[in-house]
Amino acid sequence: MRKSAPLRVLCTEVTPYRQLQERAEKDLGFALVFEQHDFVTAQRIAATEPERYDIYDQCFHNLDIVWHWRAVQRIDLERIDLWNEVSDLTKKGCINASAPVGFGDAPVTRLYVQQDNSLSSAPTPHISMLPTVHNFDSFGINQTVTGIDVDTEVRSWAELLHPRWRGHVSIVDEPAIGIFDIALAARAAKKMSFKDLGNMSIEEIDELIDLALELKAGGHFTSFWRTTQEATRMMERGDVWIASMWSPSAVQLKSRHLRTRQAVPVEGYRAWHGGLCLARHLEGNRLDQGYAYLNWFISGWPGSVVARQGYYMSVPERVREHLRAEEWDYWYDGKEARAALNDPEGSPAIQPGALRSGGSYWNRASHIALWNTTMDEHNYLVRRWAELVREPADKNGLMRNAS
Structure with a gap:
């Protein structure tokens, strides 16, 4: 039986792929290859060489150009298992009703794909980018x-x-x-x-x-x-x-x-929000693999990895299941570290007694x-x-x- 080609992910340093790849391949049952660049280079490749990747892992503020050139395709929400659990920060524009949306490219403004293929905040069954890591x-x-x-x-x-x-x-x-x-x-x-x-x-x-x-x-x-x-x-x-x-x-x-x-x-x-896009050429089994990767990325465990480098995931309660209580308390709840906490590579980084600047996730997201x-x-x-x-x-x- 012929082995399928790896799913190719074009990403930036926001994605700690070296800590994610082995677990992803084991859970998904197929190989992955990551191509990592700075923001500007990744965006250029995404827009001008769409056949070079299968998944575009970038940020909402870099979405417009690749969408304009039709380098990526719409995402069917019926195929995103945890969509109902994704935070209101992206789906509605703010974490709660009293929080400001903020100036600029709030993700919700280009989240939903309309019938004419334009992007806006009006909910539809399709999105342009699956909201993932943010800070x-x-x-x-x-x-x-x-x-x-x-x-x-x-x-x-x-x-x-x-x-x-x-x-x-x-x-x-x-x-x-x-x-x-x-x-x-x-x-x-x-x-x-x-x-x-x-x-x-x-x-x-x-x-x-x-x-x-x-x-x-x-x-x-x-x-x-x-x-x-x-x-x-x-x-x-x-x-x-x-x-x-x-x-x-x-x-x-x-x-x-x-x-x-x-x-x-x-x-x-100054806030930012990352996300995953499906390349325009994906279809059939390759498209199925693309959706599998999207669903895996917001399943919880990947969010625990990025939490240890100070980033949040769009499905916080799923992440909580994969963090020790003292990790959740520090990274998400903004409480004092009760023990030494490791970075994504397993090295001690946060000392007991430390407090994260800005407090809890919900407090920071409201500001x-x-x-x-x-x-x-x-x-x-x-x-x-x-x-x-x-x-x-x-x-x-x-x-x-x-x-």
Whole structure:
């Protein structure tokens, strides 16, 4: 009998596939191969080379382009076993009735596929992307180097622009993400205002990038990073004191006994939501395998793996079944760690007595300022962003790398 080809998953570093692959193949009964890239590269491949993958594992803010080019197909909700258990954060736009939806690309705005193949928040029997991993980001500070108590001394996105950090600030190099860290900081510091923070005009983009270029020229921004590994190395070296920070970096740094802390800005978090898409060419048995993988990913155990790097899953109660009580209490309920907790690789990371910044999942999910977003003027932003992050040449004419 001829062995079928592996199911190919195109993903970003959000997916800890090395910890997931063996269990997935055992549970599903077929082989998987993962191709991992940064956000920008993964999106380019997804849109321009749709025959290269079977599952697209990305984020809702990077969905529009692949949907526009019909690189992925609609998902039939009748084939998603746990759809009724998926959190209201994606299905309705907010975790509860009193929580704000937030500016920008809230997942619900492009979740449901309409009869004309457009995407909107109006419920239908088909979705564009299965909601999976998500989180609520801010920025992190190296407390070991600075001596700052983040919980008591840092309360606003404006901190990213504070002169005391000059020469030690790093921003994530992804225009649909990094631009909003700078925008939230500029707005909080009353250096700029926006008509719609989640959908800036060309004039607003110019003003914001010009402000960032001025700060960079003055030595405020020291670097831009694309992967959590880069961000972790820069913070660990000590040359970066404050930076855009994702949870895996925070966990890695804690496992190395570096006291870092993510801020809880009064203005709210910059949120993001990952998901899984089915490639347009899938049909027959390959499509069945695609649906099997989607259902497996939200079955509970995968969510326990990503929880240990600080991420949430769209079916929290299923995840709870696969976490020890003390893990659930820390990662989801925001309670004090009652024991040392491991990262996804099994290394101790969270020390007894530690508290997760921002509290419980439900508290953090109720405090969203905006979502990672691909704005109407995204193409223009990309050109201006490239101007901002372009590395200056050193005295030998070589380009300096953030890592």
